[in-house]
Amino acid sequence: MRWRVALDRPRSQTDGRGGVTRDFEEVFRAYAKFRWLRGGETVQAARLAGRQPVVIRLHLTSLSLRITTGWRVRDLAADAASEIGAARIGHYNIRSVVPTEDRRWIEITAESNVSS
Numbered sequence: 001m002r003w004r005v006a007l008d009r010p011r012s013q014t015d016g017r018g019g020v021t022r023d024f025e026e027v028f029r030a031y032a033k034f035r036w037l038r039g040g041e042t043v044q045a046a047r048l049a050g051r052q053p054v055v056i057r058l059h060l061t062s063l064s065l066r067i068t069t070g071w072r073v074r075d076l077a078a079d080a081a082s083e084i085g086a087a088r089i090g091h092y093n094i095r096s097v098v099p100t101e102d103r104r105w106i107e108i109t110a111e112s113n114v115s116s
Contacts, residue, residue, distance in 0.1 A: 001031040005056070005065060006074040024072060030064070032073075033057040054092060056108040060099055066104045067097050073110055 007023035015021045037053040056073055058064050071094050078090035092110035099106055 001033050001057075001059075003032045003034055003056075004074055004076040005030060005032045006056075007071055008074055009068075009071045026074075027066070027071075028063045029076070030058050030061075039040055052112040054110055054112065056092065058108065059104045060104055060106050064106075065096065065099075067106065067108065069094050069096065073108065 006026045006029045008026050010022060011025045012020050012022050019035040033056070035057070037055065037056075037074045062064045073094065075090050078088070092112050094108055096109040097106060
């Protein structure tokens with residue numbers, strides 16, 4: 001659990017001209033473990049399309065139980081790296097959220113480099 005991440009949920013607000021703007025708001029921060037997926041046809045197809053599938057593991061808490069597929073995971077180290085011009089993946093869109101059988105962890109399947 002060495003990666004520091006932020007969990008963001010979608011937010012909509014009026015823009016004052018009759019329209020709506022959509023962005024994300026941070027709900028909480030946590031330490032996580034990343035496991036990049038490498039095999040299988042689906043994973044290879046995603047990687048060829050410029051997306052990187054990953055499983056992100058968090059401690060199961062009352063906050064982590066609220067995570068849905070509309071949320072995103074933001075790598076806080078990548079945010080810091082982009083400030084100094086380093087290239088690093090920063091946002092992961094959540095595809096599924098599953099608690100482990102022992103109810104100690106939440107496993108999030110996510111993809112990088114895709115739009116919501």
